[in-house]
Amino acid sequence: MKLLIVTNVDWFLISHRLVIAKAAAKAGWRVYVACEDTGRGSEISVDGIEFISFSFSRSGTNFLEELKLLRRFRELYRTVNPDVVHHITIKPVVYGSLAAKKEGIKGVVNAISGLGYMFAQGKVGIMQKIVLQLMKIGANRKGISFIFQNKDDRDILTKFNVLNEQNRVKIIKGSGVDLKKFAFYPLPQDNLFKILLPCRMLWDKGVRELREASEILKGNYSQRIQFVLVGMADNDNKAGVPESYLRDWEDGEYVVWMGQQSDMVKFYKDCHIVVLPSYREGLPKTLIEACAIGRPIVTTNAVGCKDCVDEGENGFKVPIKDGVALAEAIRRLVDNPELMKKMGLAGRTKAEIEFNVDDVVNSHLEVYNSLLK
Known part of the structure; x- marks a missing residue:
């Protein structure tokens, strides 16, 4: 069982999802993580996880460069050939879903960890509509699961018909917290x-x-x-x-x-x-x-x-x-x-x-x- 996790940068994966990758490896999955290496890739290559340096602009408005990026996603998926690919953050969700569809990857998890900067102003303009339409194209098939951290983001994608009856939808409240590492600690007895x-x-x-x-x-x-x-x-x-x-x-x-x-x-x-x-x-x-x-x-x-x-x-x-x-x-x-x-x-x-x-x-x-x- 091959699991490929794709996100933007190494430090985000380490802080928000590395514990999940480790758990999957322990459960018997062969785990790959693809993201930009800002110098912390070695912290991901642990406990049976294989790290792949895969960088891309988090914004990006150059049409030709974006087409090249889509091809790189497809090449990545052909190389790894995962049973399940887990996309985290908007750009991997959009491009990864399209690439997975083209390459016949049967299991896709799209994690919507907030709709990000583009939707922060509460307005849905031309760029947002393009993103939503691309999401809809990538999600329009069986084997697509969406994970949301809140109901509001789920409702937005429902409103714009990104989600369909073939998709499985689950709300998981964030990336969780280690209750032992972040143990309760009394307030400091300090006048400042x-x-x-x-x-x-x-x-x-x-x-x-x-x-x-x-x-x-x-x-x-x-x-x-x-x-x-x-x-x-x-x-x-x-x-x-x-x-x-x-x-x-x-x-x-x-x-x-x-x-x-x-x-x-x-x-x-x-x-x-x-x-x-x-x-x-x-x-x-x-x-x-x-x-x-x-x-x-x-x-x-x-x-x-x-x-x-x-x-x-x-x-x-x-x-x-x-x-x-x-x-x-x-x-x-x-x-x-x-x-x-x-x-x-x-x-x-x-x-x-x-x-x-x-x-x-x-x-x-x-x-x-x-x-x-």
């Missing part, structure tokens, strides 16, 4: 409350709105709170926040930008509140990790984000692109440490019930096995 933003520095993650909130709060709270930004500046992403913007914002005391970090457990333990004012997500891994460690959350009522928070129970949800409301939600928590503690406990309970990585892994293996029948 740390507000953690753990994500890539992208405009659609709400970086501008968080800066606005930090400036609103600075006058009265500059000695009581600290904003800690942990994540890389993604220069290859259209929504990437320039490093100059981040350097201008941080001062080393009230606002600190730590860049990319490998030990996220440490930062969750050191913080008091986790914030993610994103415009759209699949189901953000950072928020389910925050739940597991026991941190109250301030996020938006955006697709994906809203599924991580029960309003007033383990955090607050504010409108998208509203820095004022974001500042007010942070202030409410900082002024009420007992509420922070209560919400942290509720978040841990939510993680145990809804986000256990073992359940996520088992659900994926069930989908793979179902495609062999």
Whole structure:
């Protein structure tokens, strides 16, 4: 049984899906992973997994280059000849489904981990319609399973007739969290409350709105709170926040930008509140990790984000692109440490019930096995 997993870059696979690839290999699958090697490919080539360096632009609007990419997908599938191919993120879903159809790959899993930058503004223009139409062509046959992280993304593809009666559809809440690695940890006994933003520095993650909130709060709270930004500046992403913007914002005391970090457990333990004012997500891994460690959350009522928070129970949800409301939600928590503690406990309970990585892994293996029948 050959399983081929295709996604965009190595670091995303490592953080979000490597545990599934390892579990599949342990269950008897011969596992291949194809994605761009940014220097971490060796971390994927473990436990019987074969890594294939396969790079492509995450955006790309040059028609001829996109046709060449489709041919490369077909060549990859002819070489590996998998029984099941698992596409993760939009571009592999679109091109991979078309290539799999042409090459006669019988089992296809399309993981819609959020409809991404193209759909973050809530509008469906010409480019979005082209993407949806290509998805529809690739999905119009037997042996296609879709995995969604939230009902909203499923409903969009249903509305535009991408899904059909031949497709199997399953909702799996995110990539899960290791409840042992991200064990519950009491709030730090510190007079300086740390507000953690753990994500890539992208405009659609709400970086501008968080800066606005930090400036609103600075006058009265500059000695009581600290904003800690942990994540890389993604220069290859259209929504990437320039490093100059981040350097201008941080001062080393009230606002600190730590860049990319490998030990996220440490930062969750050191913080008091986790914030993610994103415009759209699949189901953000950072928020389910925050739940597991026991941190109250301030996020938006955006697709994906809203599924991580029960309003007033383990955090607050504010409108998208509203820095004022974001500042007010942070202030409410900082002024009420007992509420922070209560919400942290509720978040841990939510993680145990809804986000256990073992359940996520088992659900994926069930989908793979179902495609062999």
